[in-house]
Amino acid sequence: MKFTSFFYTLPALLLLGYSIPLVVAQIPDSQLSPDCQMPRPATLNSVNDFLAMGHFQQDCLKDVSAAVSTFTQAIKLNPYAEEPYYHRANAYAAMENYQAAVADYSKVIQKNTGRLGLTSAAYWNRARAYEKLGEKTKAISDLTQLIGNNRGPNADEYVFRANLYKDVGNKQSAIADYKVAEKLLQQYVDGVFDTGYMDDRYQQMLDKTRKELSSMGVAVTIPKVTTGSILRTIATTEVERALNLARFIPSSPNIQYFDTQLEDLYQQLATTQPQVDKSVVKNLISNAAYEKMDSLKTERSQLLAKYTPYHPNIKLIDIQTTELESLIRRNKF
Template sequence: MKFTFRPSLLAPALSILLLGFSVRLVVAQLPASNASAGCQTLKPAHLNTANDFIGMGHFQEDCQKDSQAAVSSFTQAIQLNPTAEEPYYHRANAYAAVGNYQAAVADYTEVIRQNTGRFGFSSPAYWNRARAYEKLGEEQKAISDLDQLIGDSSSNADEYFFRGNMYRELGNKESAIADYKAAEKLFRDYLDGVYGSGHMDPMNQEKLDKVRNELSRLGVNTSMPQITTGRILQSIARIEVERALKLASFEPQHPTAQSFDAQLQDLYQQLSGAQPQPYQGVVENLISNAAYEKMESLEAERAQLLEKFTPSHPAISLVDSQKNQLETLIRRNKV
């Protein structure tokens, strides 16, 4: 089991640091016969510095799928720079990947001890140490780490869901229900676009279903949630794209185009009164993403048509016109 990082709701500019990625300072990529096909992680040309050994550890994990070898590389990095928390963090992840959770806990603890918040390793170290404690059957210690992450409140549903599971395992039904309810509310907000379009992911719908199942098992009667705002947003994005495709064949005054306009007018009106309201720019991002996705399929369709027809063929001209309409739609919804 490879430990990954908890989802973050922080700004993208901070995400690299929070996820604990190291800067892989390498000179060149060296061929390796035992590297997995398509791996993009570079192998350091030399092994002289702590960063070189960190880079080698990443290469061994990502390309050679050898976490035990990565442990040795990260250990070399620690010996070269014992006061840096980064190699401890990566070695902890490698230990966890090979099932040595006691060693992983020790390294995550060292990261937390050393880290002052400057480089963003503490938060994922608390999260991953909680997961290691879970594997060791030490639920109360996992809860203590999650308490550090959640504090008085958190916008991360996974933290509440995880802590709810730990409370459930300890038989603390009341605390488990409270955390599951908090997680349910946040997952619903994610799907309604309250935290931006990036969290309107089908995976969060699956997590919402899991939370609701846990509440049901604990005797909490939950009705099927109505993700009204999210459904309106998704409908707007779909119909905007369909309208753009039709405009490649019809003028805006055509009844077909006006039918789409009427649907969109109704949906935007519903959105204005929907609760909760989505984060600013969510509908524009969803429209642009849907348009880009459709453009990819049109590119594939155009390539197939070119095998049979010349670029001036009406079928290809229609595809080009549809792409132009989608490009216009994207520009209009640029945030």
């Protein structure tokens, strides 16, 4: 998680509660980061305006010091709001001023309104800041608070705390956390929590967690066939079948080959544990089809530079795209 000079001074009247908009000077596009996606605030007249300007300075101008100053102005406007403290803490962390970051994250935690949902993020980020400061026991305490707050188990939190327990020499607690993390990560990559966690990051975390357990003398059993691998193979095979339907009729041996494969895969899926919702399968198939359609679109554009739309290769792509669209429709809820 990300720890998430140009200085604006408010007139004294504004600090006393009067609403006097400050017009923001235009900034040349040449000064903006190429990946800037944020609009410039037109005026600075409220806490939200200053927050927006602070994010613009940090993300688009890459001026974190200016962002800290602007978030400070938002705090002066409303010292009781938790959001300005949270964003200033992230900016301090980006500057590697972890002491200041800890102080602001602590403000968010003390306020603990729950209205903006920033408390959990503040605990997580404060734990990271404590780690940077070498205060690992305090970092463990923050993670323990997070894990015990009934939001549901989170593998990242267990892995982080396990690493810290390992660093401070508490082997048994580290093993216990790594074991919980391993179970959760296997569920992530198996699609138990839908497709949101089925990405390479969690597979890499799972592999690393198992290595940590093995290095501590814990026997780790790795399943030969997982639900996640079956799901991914089903999605790939469904897409390949659709592409071949552009060339062959359904009764063709080529299509029957894919049908046999899919029948076997779906039978395997029915017997694996843990079971996943049908929506997971449908989402993976649709996502794979969309991804293939994107590559076909690129290929078609390249061919159009050489041939007319009636060229056999382009016509084949058009038929394949139609088959993929049909596959997506069949997998809608």
